[in-house]
Amino acid sequence: DTEVTQTPKHLVMGMTNKKSLKCEQHMGHRAMYWYKQKAKKPPELMFVYSYEKLSINESVPSRFSPECPNSSLLNLHLHALQPEDSALYLCASSQADRDGYGYTFGSGTRLTVV
Amino acid sequence: AQTVTQSQPEMSVQEAETVTLSCTYDTSESDYYLFWYKQPPSRQMILVIRQEAYKQQNATENRFSVNFQKAAKSFSLKISDSQLGDAAMYFCAYLRGGSNYKLTFGKGTLLTVNP
Numbered sequence: 089d090t091e092v093t094q095t096p097k098h099l100v101m102g103m104t105n106k107k108s109l110k111c112e113q114h115m116g117h118r119a120m121y122w123y124k125q126k127a128k129k130p131p132e133l134m135f136v137y138s139y140e141k142l143s144i145n146e147s148v149p150s151r152f153s154p155e156c157p158n159s160s161l162l163n164l165h166l167h168a169l170q171p172e173d174s175a176l177y178l179c180a181s182s183q184a185d186r187d188g189y190g191y192t193f194g195s196g197t198r199l200t201v202v
Numbered sequence: 203a204q205t206v207t208q209s210q211p212e213m214s215v216q217e218a219e220t221v222t223l224s225c226t227y228d229t230s231e232s233d234y235y236l237f238w239y240k241q242p243p244s245r246q247m248i249l250v251i252r253q254e255a256y257k258q259q260n261a262t263e264n265r266f267s268v269n270f271q272k273a274a275k276s277f278s279l280k281i282s283d284s285q286l287g288d289a290a291m292y293f294c295a296y297l298r299g300g301s302n303y304k305l306t307f308g309k310g311t312l313l314t315v316n317p
Contacts, residue, residue, distance in 0.1 A: 130307035
């Protein structure tokens with residue numbers, strides 16, 4: 089299995105809703121990432137988990153809450169989002185101790201906040 | 203801080219011809235990696251090719267090859283025999299070695315392939 093699977097593919101939520109994005113990989117990668125991507129822009133790093141521990145938080149607002157329950161699964165919990173949070177959310181994974189092999193990305197969740 | 207610059211917001215190429223996408227980067231590090239990622243309308247970022255800074259030989263993957271000029275800090279991507287399926291946004295990316303985890307992307311080049 090050489091894929092990163094993200095669900096759902098599309099999500100529409102109100103500003104008072106709580107929802108979660110899910111990301112799963114079975115490649116044995118021990119680093120997992122959340123990125124936010126606006127249209128026609130490069131991805132922006134949000135969070136990095138290394139060996140199931142939060143390694144990097146790029147000053148992301150607390151309405152985004154990541155969770156890494158195990159080495160294969162990464163969640164992003166969403167609460168009280170704003171319309172400007174509408175974007176494509178990409179999950180990625182990589183071998184934690186072998187930099188040069190690149191990241192494997194999922195197809196993303198297209199989030200619309202109304 | 204490391205920066206990655208893609209000076210061509212859009213490029214176009216005729217099917218079966220060759221196109222070169224430019225990328226320059228700025229770093230003071232000696233241990234780093236460079237990547238080209240492709241993002242078609244399907245949204246998934248796909249790794250096209252990678253280069254290790256300490257390797258002088260240019261990386262090649264089938265129709266894709268790079269021209270890595272370390273002293274000039276240049277990392278261009280050449281696509282030969284362009285196909286309709288090559289149409290996508292292409293991002294150049296830099297990663298400092300040492301489990302840094304912070305992949306720095308350029309702004310991207312939108313490639314159109316004309317039949």
